[in-house]
Amino acid sequence: MTDFSLKLSDDQIGIQSWVHGFAEDVVRPAAEEWDEKEEFPYPIVRQAAEIGLYGWEFMAEAMSNDPTGLTMPVAIEELFWGDAGIGMAIMGSGLAAAGILASGSRDQVIEWVPQCYGDPQNLQLGAFCASEPDAGSDVGGYRLSAKYNEATDEWVLNGTKAWITNGGIADIHVVIAVVDPELGSKGHASFIVPPNTPGLSQGQKYKKHGIRASHTAEVVLEDVTVPGRCLLGGKEKLDERLARVREGKRGNAQAAMQTFEATRPAVAAQAIGVARAAYEYSLEYAKERHAFGRPIIQNQGIAFMLADMATEIDAARMLAWRAAWLGKNGQFENAEGSMAKLKAGRVSTWVTERAIQILGGYGYTREYPVERWHRDAKIHDIFEGTEQIQQLVVSRAISGIRIE
Numbered sequence: 001m002t003d004f005s006l007k008l009s010d011d012q013i014g015i016q017s018w019v020h021g022f023a024e025d026v027v028r029p030a031a032e033e034w035d036e037k038e039e040f041p042y043p044i045v046r047q048a049a050e051i052g053l054y055g056w057e058f059m060a061e062a063m064s065n066d067p068t069g070l071t072m073p074v075a076i077e078e079l080f081w082g083d084a085g086i087g088m089a090i091m092g093s094g095l096a097a098a099g100i101l102a103s104g105s106r107d108q109v110i111e112w113v114p115q116c117y118g119d120p121q122n123l124q125l126g127a128f129c130a131s132e133p134d135a136g137s138d139v140g141g142y143r144l145s146a147k148y149n150e151a152t153d154e155w156v157l158n159g160t161k162a163w164i165t166n167g168g169i170a171d172i173h174v175v176i177a178v179v180d181p182e183l184g185s186k187g188h189a190s191f192i193v194p195p196n197t198p199g200l201s202q203g204q205k206y207k208k209h210g211i212r213a214s215h216t217a218e219v220v221l222e223d224v225t226v227p228g229r230c231l232l233g234g235k236e237k238l239d240e241r242l243a244r245v246r247e248g249k250r251g252n253a254q255a256a257m258q259t260f261e262a263t264r265p266a267v268a269a270q271a272i273g274v275a276r277a278a279y280e281y282s283l284e285y286a287k288e289r290h291a292f293g294r295p296i297i298q299n300q301g302i303a304f305m306l307a308d309m310a311t312e313i314d315a316a317r318m319l320a321w322r323a324a325w326l327g328k329n330g331q332f333e334n335a336e337g338s339m340a341k342l343k344a345g346r347v348s349t350w351v352t353e354r355a356i357q358i359l360g361g362y363g364y365t366r367e368y369p370v371e372r373w374h375r376d377a378k379i380h381d382i383f384e385g386t387e388q389i390q391q392l393v394v395s396r397a398i399s400g401i402r403i404e
């Protein structure tokens, strides 16, 4: 086990400043345009691919050569400091890759993860499809079904997924499906739907409050037929797991939950990046803006707000780094991943709201970026487990009681 340290390695500092440079030079200047357009920013993602930031090699390198777990949150904070919508467009495929890593065999990882990214000449995207129109938090309520045809060794998927990042525009869709409805959330399995599979289509594209450069849509599956090798983990393992559950023995955590648990410290880092952008901007503004003959920061009412913002951001980062380190070293005890995500989402929403307050009327206009950061921050209280779901996970972990 690696010791926990706040001191980043030289490699990590190098990655931090490399991503910061891209965020400052490319992402931040493009943020307003893509937020207004509300379209997937292909040219920016292509640039990210050209420098090696969008790609499975970066993910693999950052994760495998990092015993501390801190490299990804450090990189993600910088990227989202640039812009959260574009940041999600660059990081969204990572959720699909994480889904494959969580449940797939070695061969499946090697075959499908690179296809979630493609290369700069042939950009590809991945989508992780768990939520449904009638079941987001309530994963036991998923209905999209997968039925096995033994004669052809094929699975047939039917149903609708909702709120899917890169949904319908992705090349690889990782789909959580119900294989045994009687087992609730333990009767799920994950499937790869390969590029151009007939029957998969995009439903409505959502018009969103924030992260508008990130594409979010429904995904409709009508008799989508995939070969047996697209079942992540394989049929034998699935049958063994379902048999254990039916016998009343403890099954593995549900497929979707495994993915979310692994990604929560990274989502916390996204929120922290947005908060830091708003905090830094409002700090500079408070030094420049004069009212009653002096810079507004000379009023304790403003200075103390900034002091609280700085403190809360650092507190959220400490929780995110702790969770990332615990996750990497297999040491989660009290749902620390959920704690980090809960805290960081709230801090981001609060800090960005305070930033608008510090800018006054200007902060409320689209001439200044703080209103966009406030819109972007809010998603971190919602996706990958809402605020209340994180509270549920933490309260169950600390009490050992099944809180409902």
Ligand SMILES: Cc1cc2nc3c(=O)[nH]c(=O)nc-3n(C[C@H](O)[C@H](O)[C@H](O)COP(=O)(O)OP(=O)(O)OC[C@H]3O[C@@H](n4cnc5c(N)ncnc54)[C@H](O)[C@@H]3O)c2cc1C
Pocket: 095, 127, 128, 129, 130, 131, 133, 134, 135, 136, 137, 138, 162, 163, 164, 165, 166, 208, 211, 216, 379, 382, 383, 384, 385, 386, 387, 388, 389, 392, 404
């Ligand atoms: C921009 C965006 C991108 C997304 N990307 C993806 C993606 O790529 N893949 C994917 O699978 N999903 C994605 N989601 C879906 C997201 O994870 C869900 O929206 C989220 O899990 C909440 O589900 P819901 O919207 O159905 O809300 P609900 O589950 O209906 O919750 C509504 C409210 O009730 C509360 N609530 C629910 N149950 C409880 C309870 N037991 N106790 C207390 N309060 C409760 C919730 O906290 C919330 O406040 C995305 C969503 C958005 C908005």
